[in-house]
Every structure is written in structure tokens, then in C-alpha cells.
């Protein structure tokens with residue numbers, strides 16, 4: 001498939017490289033010219049295990065290229081991943097989704113044929129409905145929106161993009177499922193990778209619930225560390241011991 005990845009930061013650059021590895025023709029759009037220039041040379045602008053190797057393999061062949069031009073991506077691709085940043089809002093009440101809204105608003109009128117827009121950024125619940133309104137108003141050529149949150153671990157972005165434990169697709173229309181199944185086909189062909197097809201609100205809340213649960217786990221073991229200090233106990237052994245229960249697990253502690 002011909003795909004674009006809009007926003008080539010810590011999520012987008014590894015995702016673009018992983019899509020090339022899956023066999024797609026990929027164009028990465030990065031607003032920052034300096035970052036884009038580095039990616040065009042076939043290297044990452046930050047260290048991520050396996051990223052430089054994939055960039056060095058696919059950039060010289062042309063299967064993966066980078067641009068600052070959204071027009072070029074709109075012309076080239078039939079499926080567009082949105083991977084721009086969503087920093088926490090200053091008041092702490094959710095994410096600043098300005099980059100996501102900006103990217104979708106800019107892309108919509110540039111589409112010259114029906115396309116699938118696949119959002120990967122972490123957003124405040126309710127954002128997809130807002131983006132759908134933008135697309136309905138500004139994407140005259142037609143666009144199917146899907147919310148496909150990313151669960152990768154920092155430092156394992158390439159590995160987790162290629163070998164995710166699940167793929168979540170919050171569909172705004174049933175037709176978009178075909179595009180999601182096609183773009184992730186090599187991953188879905190593997191045993192044990194589940195595609196959770198749902199509605200956009202469920203996909204948004206699922207991602208938010210996963211983040212909150214993982215944060216709770218860290219807060220819990222930090223509290224246990226304080227208990228251990230008072231009791232003269234070893235928190236590593238406590239974490240290991242409780243983690244052997246599969247309902248608790250070892251991840252994230």
C-alpha cells in the first residue's frame with residue numbers, strides 16, 4: 001500500500017520505518033525541516049534500537065522517503081497515519097490536541113481521492129468526533145477516519161511497531177476495516193495478534209485506560225517501596241513475588 005506518516009517524531013519515525021519493513025511504500029511528513037533533513041539522509045534524529053538500520057535499508061531504495069510537504073503526501077498515499085505530538089495541557093486536563101487538529105485540517109482539502117486517515121496519537125476522549133466534523137466539512141474527496149492508538153514502550157518503538165501485542169481500530173465507518181486489515185496484514189497473519197474492532201470512543205477510552213492502569217501500577221510499587229523501607233524489606237523481591245501472579249504480572253513495575 002502507499003501510506004504516509006504525518007509527524008515523524010518518537011512515534012512517527014519508527015512507525016514509518018516499520019511500515020516500510022512490512023512492505024509498504026511510505027512517505028513521512030515532518031514539519032520541522034532540520035528533523036526532515038536528517039531523516040532524508042537515512043538516519044534517525046534520536047536513538048531508538050533498530051531505527052537507523054531500517055532507515056539505512058529503505059531510504060536509499062526509495063521505499064521510504066521524507067518530506068516537509070503535506071501536498072506530496074496527499075498526492076502519493078491512500079492511507080495517512082497521524083502521529084503528531086499531543087503534549088499534556090498546561091492545566092493538566094487532558095492532551096493538547098492542537099497538532100492533531102492542525103494536521104487533519106491541513107490534509108483534508110489536499111485529498112484528491114477518497115483516503116483512509118488513521119490516528120495514532122494519544123488524544124483526549126472526544127477528539128475523534130471533532131476530527132470527523134472537520135473531515136466531513138473539508139475533505140470533499142471523502143475520508144474514512146479510524147482511531148488506532150499506539151501502545152509502544154519508549155525505547156522499544158521499532159520492535160513494538162513490528163510486533164504489537166494487539167491492534168485497536170476505532171472505526172467511524174465499516175469500510176475502513178478493510179484498509180486497516182490490509183495495512184497491518186503481515187502482523188495480523190501472526191498467531192496471537194488480536195485486532196480489536198470497535199467504535200472511536202471505545203478506542204480513545206481504551207488507550208486512556210491503559211495509560212492510567214500502567215501509571216497506577218508504578219504509583220503502587222512506589223508506595224510499596226516506602227512500606228518496604230519502613231519494614232526493612234526488599235521491594236525488588238516483593239515486586240518479583242507479586243508479579244508471578246499472572247493477574248498482576250511483571251511489566252511496568
Ligand SMILES: NC(=O)c1ccc[n+]([C@@H]2O[C@H](COP(=O)([O-])OP(=O)(O)OC[C@H]3O[C@@H](n4cnc5c(N)ncnc54)[C@H](O)[C@@H]3O)[C@@H](O)[C@H]2O)c1
Pocket residue numbers: 006007008009010011012029030031032035083084085086099102103106120121122123150151152153154155157
Ligand atoms: N513516544 C512514545 O513512546 C509514544 C508511545 C505511545 C504513544 N505516543 C503518542 O504518539 C504521539 C506522538 O508522540 P511523539 O513522542 O512521537 O511526539 P514528538 O514530539 O516526538 O513528535 C511529533 C512530531 O510531529 C511533528 N509535527 C507536528 N505537526 C505536524 C504536521 N502538521 N505535519 C507534520 N509533522 C508535524 C513535530 O515536528 C514532531 O517532530 C503523541 O500523541 C504521543 O502521546 C508516543
